[in-house]
């Protein structure tokens with residue numbers, strides 16, 4: 001008979017050697033992978049120049065609250081308004097000539113590139129936001145055609161105003177009775193997600209219905225965008241690539257959340273096919289009518305729209321209201337103009353009326369000049385090139401244009417560039433468009449944002465509807481916002497405000 005203690009001893013040793021072998025194998029795979037990826041990506045992990053050392057040691061935080069403010073400082077001090085961060089292999093520019101060159105003149109030499117599409121690839125697949133070349137050209141053509149239709153503009157106007165009247169205003173009305181503090185950034189993120197989901201998918205996630213738990217789709221979409229963006233913040237992609245391979249940590253969570261988003265989106269497409277889509281007005285149904293049969297491709301196209309149109313609008317609205325609360329004179333001008341154009345106690349009736357609100361438009365543009373929702377945007381150089389300011393760019397280099405810094409350049413906006421002045425956008429009271437390469441907030445050139453008009457209408461509808469009914473007071477009075485790192489500008493501590501109903505009763509404003 002076998003002695004129990006020797007059996008125990010044997011199984012312990014056996015278990016231990018199994019664990020030991022597994023660990024050893026794991027270590028070898030890890031070393032091999034690191035070596036292999038390092039060879040492929042050839043990152044420069046150390047540089048002795050002052051800028052790189054300040055970056056690596058995070059010393060910029062001694063002087064600046066935000067990384068974008070440090071970059072602005074560096075760009076202002078560069079005679080060409082272009083800098084190169086060696087350790088990131090990133091050329092950053094705030095020079096409009098360079099921006100025009102990369103986004104228009106030599107567009108084909110500055111695609112989004114593989115490093116970017118790798119970061120968002122699992123989430124966005126072959127969606128417009130994440131591809132170059134023929135696939136991009138095809139989607140761009142189809143989407144421009146659909147978004148240019150009068151019927152889709154009317155549809156987006158209808159959705160936005162329904163969301164405002166049925167959800168946003170009642171929510172704010174309820175918090176205006178007490179002394180409640182509400183986070184406007186969170187409110188706008190919920191609002192813009194509901195709006196863009198209805199517009200793109202015909203799906204209502206009801207995020208603004210605060211009494212309901214957030215839908216699985218909304219929670220997973222949020223997590224998938226956040227974790228995908230975090231990949232971009234890791235100094236070297238090796239780290240997340242290894243984690244993805246081993247399906248551990250944040251990569252495991254990312255994988256799970258993407259799976260849920262993709263499953264739900266596919267389910268929606270299947271349902272739409274089953275029940276018919278020809279009489280539906282949302283973007284998905286319109287794309288389905290364009291004879292795209294590949295359901296994964298359809299799913300990817302629409303998810304790109306959700307990502308593009310959600311946090312950007314929420315970010316623009318957040319800084320808009322932060323500035324409104326700090327500039328009561330400008331707020332009063334917005335309200336006077338609204339009374340004049342729309343009529344006292346009259347709501348917004350149609351899309352065209354919005355265009356006549358010149359001062360409001362100027363306020364929105366000025367707000368995005370200083371606080372662009374996308375603070376910087378990168379491309380990758382295909383072949384060696386020389387930018388108009390003489391900067392040499394080696395192939396494979398990341399090239400970033402920086403709208404946040406550009407909004408603070410004296411040679412673009414004059415010596416008062418740091419002041420908030422909506423009037424700079426007006427000529428004799430009428431809104432005046434600046435050169436888009438000086439203001440690439442919606443990008444510019446060949447790949448300019450497709451949702452620009454829609455976003456502007458959405459922002460202005462929210463702005464007017466809220467301001468005419470409520471006064472907004474900041475709960476905290478910091479002088480400058482602190483941003484969280486990410487793809488879209490987000491106030492680190494949210495935007496905490498109190499809202500007070502104005503004397504005019506909301507029911508008196510009739511749509």
Ligand code: HEM
Nearest residue numbers: 128308309312313316373374441442443447449450451455
């Ligand atoms: C204030 C709001 C917005 C801002 C500041 C903004 C800004 C931008 C920027 C900078 C890009 C270029 C990104 C890149 O190529 O890396 C872009 C692309 C895009 N945006 Fe927007 N966007 C806004 C709202 C929207 C909305 C509401 C939609 C959807 C209806 C939308 C749809 C798109 C699409 C589809 C692209 C990709 C275009 C292409 O690659 O050809 N955007 N946007």
